[in-house]
Amino acid sequence: MTVRSRIIGCGSYLPSNVLTNEELAKRVDTSDEWIVTRTGIRQRHIAADGEMTSDLAVAAATQAMEHAGVTAADIDMIIVATATPDNTFPATATKVQNRLGVVGFAFDIQAVCSGFVYALTTADMYIRNGQVKTVLIIGAETFSRILDWQDRRTCVLFGDGAGAVVVQAVEGQGTIEDQGILASRLHSDGGKYNLLYVDGGPSSTQTVGHLQMEGKEVFRHAVTNLAGVIREVLADTGLEPADIDWLVPHQANRRILDSTARKFGISEDKVVITVDRHANTSAASIPLALTEAVHDGRIKRGDIVILEAMGGGFTWGASLIRW
Incomplete structure (x- = not known):
């Protein structure tokens, strides 16, 4: 077992x-x-x-x-x-x-x-x-x-x-038919630190600071990195993009969501989207979107669900789940 x-x-x-x-x-x-x-x-x-x-x-x-x-x-x-x-x-x-x-x-x-x-x-x-x-x-x-x-x-x-x-x-049973988390991958790249950061902190300015972002560069890296990590969790399980029932992405920008889905041929009706109403809620965005899709009945037991996100650091990762 x-x-x-x-x-x-x-x-x-x-x-x-x-x-x-x-x-x-x-x-x-x-x-x-x-x-x-x-x-x-x-x-x-x-x-x-x-x-x-x-x-x-x-x-x-x-x-x-x-x-x-x-x-x-x-x-x-x-x-x-x-x-x-x-x-x-x-x-x-x-x-x-x-x-x-x-x-x-x-x-x-x-x-x-x-x-x-x-x-x-x-x-x-x-x-x-x-x-x-x-x-x-x-x-x-x-x-x-x-x-x-x-x-x-x-x-x-x-x-x-x-x-x-x-x-x-x-x-x-140790197979892809199991319910639960089947694969996860995490990455980070501190070399991109200055593209998305907060200009304050206890040991630097002794203030909270404000968020700073190079939007175009973040967008470019996000589409590439997210596509890459999705490929990784699919390869880990032997599943194909066509097997994905639901993509629950970090809700950063509608264009990033659309671009990532297009790379895998995932139709819009398989992507859980809340960015229009919630905006970017950082670490809260995936569980907010996931909760909405579970509670309204879209995500059902047995579905293959991919969660993916990229944030400052850069950090990025994905989890593939059989619901």
């Missing part, structure tokens, strides 16, 4: 404050047409004053646990993927752990937009090594706190939110 990591529940949370393109155009030199044409984004959710990343994470986690039918006593480990923690330390995951009443252990992962895939892969390793049985994984971000709201190149792109999944050990 082979131990697999199976997602048994999903949850999400979006702040109630919705900022549309039209409203944003009153603050900065932009327009709805300009934003939609270049990104596909029409609106984003913004955390309220005093609403922290941990608050978003707890709300998403609570829904995921309810959906999975588990309690705090069942959770062995919590991983929070975030680039916008409540504090420099301790880990936001420990605050979430305390509020949920979980006794196990908890830590954060920082891989920016790839954070959820990194966290999912890490949880899979713990489960397959027999160290834990049930893991709560959360992607949560308040990117609105690190944006320069006078910079139209960046402030139009991002939003706040959280998504969560509960992953549990199950027995499989």
Whole structure:
């Protein structure tokens, strides 16, 4: 028998404050047409004053646990993927752990937009090594706190939110017919650091800083890197692009989503798209999109699902799952 990591529940949370393109155009030199044409984004959710990343994470986690039918006593480990923690330390995951009443252990992962895939892969390793049985994984971000709201190149792109999944050990036969995570690949390239970064931090400026991005270069690398890592997880399992039932990508830019899908001949109706309503929520974007597609019935048990993302670092990765 082979131990697999199976997602048994999903949850999400979006702040109630919705900022549309039209409203944003009153603050900065932009327009709805300009934003939609270049990104596909029409609106984003913004955390309220005093609403922290941990608050978003707890709300998403609570829904995921309810959906999975588990309690705090069942959770062995919590991983929070975030680039916008409540504090420099301790880990936001420990605050979430305390509020949920979980006794196990908890830590954060920082891989920016790839954070959820990194966290999912890490949880899979713990489960397959027999160290834990049930893991709560959360992607949560308040990117609105690190944006320069006078910079139209960046402030139009991002939003706040959280998504969560509960992953549990199950027995499989060691074949691609097993339910659970079948393959994962992770990559990073620190040489591209200056193309997408935040210009602040405790040991550099002693400030939080603002997000800086070279959009055209990020786009170019994203399409290439994401296509490459999808090929890798397909090759690891012997599956073909035609076997993919659902592509759940990081929701960065509609043009990146479309370009990646075209490279594999994946039709638009097989791509889960939320970027128009959520904008880029970094580590939260994949679990937010996944939760929507699971809860509305699009993703069904037995489906082949690929999750993929690229973020600052650069970091990128993909997971291939039989739902």
